[in-house]
Amino acid sequence: MIELFQTLFVHPLLNLLVAMYQLFSFLHIPSALGFSIVGLTVLIRLLLSPLTATQLKASKKMQDISPHISRIRDQHKNDAKRIQEETMRLYKEHGVNPAAGCLPVLLQLPLIWALYSVLQEAVRENANVVAEVNKVVYVDALKLQSPWNTHFFGIPLGQTPSHLVSVLPLIVLIPLITAILQFIQSKMMVAAKPTASIKQVKKKGEEKKQQDDFAQAFQTQSLYIFPIMIGWFSYTLPAGLSLYWNTFTLFGILQQYQVHGLGGLSDLPFLKERKNK
Amino acid sequence: MKHIAIHAITIYQLFLAFPLKTITGTQSVCRFSPTCSAYAKEAIQIHGAWKGLCLGMQRLFSCQPFSKNPRMQNA
Numbered sequence: 001m002i003e004l005f006q007t008l009f010v011h012p013l014l015n016l017l018v019a020m021y022q023l024f025s026f027l028h029i030p031s032a033l034g035f036s037i038v039g040l041t042v043l044i045r046l047l048l049s050p051l052t053a054t055q056l057k058a059s060k061k062m063q064d065i066s067p068h069i070s071r072i073r074d075q076h077k078n079d080a081k082r083i084q085e086e087t088m089r090l091y092k093e094h095g096v097n098p099a100a101g102c103l104p105v106l107l108q109l110p111l112i113w114a115l116y117s118v119l120q121e122a123v124r125e126n127a128n129v130v131a132e133v134n135k136v137v138y139v140d141a142l143k144l145q146s147p148w149n150t151h152f153f154g155i156p157l158g159q160t161p162s163h164l165v166s167v168l169p170l171i172v173l174i175p176l177i178t179a180i181l182q183f184i185q186s187k188m189m190v191a192a193k194p195t196a197s198i199k200q201v202k203k204k205g206e207e208k209k210q211q212d213d214f215a216q217a218f219q220t221q222s223l224y225i226f227p228i229m230i231g232w233f234s235y236t237l238p239a240g241l242s243l244y245w246n247t248f249t250l251f252g253i254l255q256q257y258q259v260h261g262l263g264g265l266s267d268l269p270f271l272k273e274r275k276n277k
Numbered sequence: 278m279k280h281i282a283i284h285a286i287t288i289y290q291l292f293l294a295f296p297l298k299t300i301t302g303t304q305s306v307c308r309f310s311p312t313c314s315a316y317a318k319e320a321i322q323i324h325g326a327w328k329g330l331c332l333g334m335q336r337l338f339s340c341q342p343f344s345k346n347p348r349m350q351n352a
Contacts, residue, residue: 055301102340105301112300185297222295229296 008115011136017039017118018142020132034152035083037119037240040249044115049255050109055105055260059189115244122213123150125158150240157240164239172235176240179231181249183236186223188256278326286318313337 001267004115020039068090076082121132127147134143150157155171156164164171233241256263294314311319317333324332 189299218291226296
């Protein structure tokens with residue numbers, strides 16, 4: 001199983017990374033490995049972008065019609081069939097295409113994971129890196145002659161911020177930036193504050209179980225917990241992986257902005273003022 | 278077994294669902310109601326761990342373009 005995953009996902013990605021590295025080295029671009037990481041991440045994101053864009057668009061429409069769906073559910077509480085019919089009609093009216101579903105989206109997870117494992121290997125500072133990479137590359141032209149330089153703007157990509165912090169205190173900016181970017185993306189994805197119509201619906205369903213409330217509250221907290229978690233990972237994992245993750249998130253933010261605008265981010269006080277002006 | 282399965286799903290809902298949705302960009306796009314995880318929980322309550330999990334998986338796998346029978350009802 002692991003073998004299969006390696007051959008199907010990890011090795012092709014490693015080859016792409018090495019190819020980019022060789023190209024950048026050939027062009028005498030400094031910190032070639034760092035730029036290869038950025039390049040490969042952007043490439044993967046571009047490949048996935050049609051999928052993500054469809055999903056984001058559907059997500060936007062879903063958010064727009066969610067008050068209506070709650071209303072339908074309230075109206076026909078005991079008639080599952082009716083709920084389904086009405087919901088489908090609503091989808092049709094608003095041009096939501098529920099046919100895509102979530103499974104195609106889940107297919108991108110192995111790719112994201114594979115990229116992670118490739119980079120984890122690539123930035124590790126071990127003496128065998130040349131031999132290990134050369135074993136996997138498809139063509140001789142890609143073979144490494146010497147170990148790659150893992151420095152990127154003076155930061156050794158193979159080391160973790162938690163190690164570097166004693167010699168380079170400013171390195172804490174890396175986990176900090178990672179957490180902030182992650183927060184921005186998560187916040188953008190969550191719907192902007194409920195409008196009046198949703199509030200009304202909420203009042204009607206007040207008899208909901210308390211358990212739901214807890215889960216709901218926790219979900220809201222996830223918005224803050226998740227970025228902190230990612231920030232912590234970024235603190236304890238090699239800096240090269242933060243470079244990957246930040247490129248990945250930044251691309252996500254841009255794509256999200258293209259589809260939704262600021263989304264939930266417009267709830268933030270300083271952005272709200274600007275919106276009202 | 279039943280309790281383990283239900284707790285596992287709760288843990289997923291609390292800790293994993295949000296990161297997963299953020300990373301893949303599927304926040305609030307679910308076509309089913311209740312969500313698959315809630316549905317699986319309910320199914321496990323009613324039918325026991327094994328059959329409940331099967332029902333849950335069946336529903337998760339019907340969330341793709343080729344599915345003909347979107348199940349919107351409760352377990």
